[in-house]
Amino acid sequence: MAWSESLGVPQLDAASEDVALIHLFADPYSTVTERLDMELTAAGPKMKGLVQRCKRFALYVVDGIVQIKHVAEADDDPAGDDRPDVTLPDAMIAAIKEYNNGKNSDGGEL
DSSP, X not given: OHHHHHHTOOOOOTTOOOOOSOOXXXXXXXXXXXXXXXXXXXXXXXXXXXXXXXXEEEEEEETTEEEEEEEEOXXXXXXXXXOOGGGSHHHHHHXXXXXXXXXXXXXXXX
């Protein structure tokens, strides 16, 4: 994917045993967006021809189960473009550490 390449994010390789920390996925038909109920339904984007736009969100998934879901949206900013902070790495790392501390008595690592 061009976005992954431009950001320097290595892609998953079925032949490799490496584990990727992050993986960027394309959702050209909005299948995942719809299943996660993350479609941006505010009038603004649709009035500009942007249909089926995804909300700005970040997930922490463990063994295929969403453990943490952060969505950047507000009544005056439905796309979360002005306040993306909850979906950025610092917020997600803090949430994951808190999640792991609750799961592990020794304050497990990321």
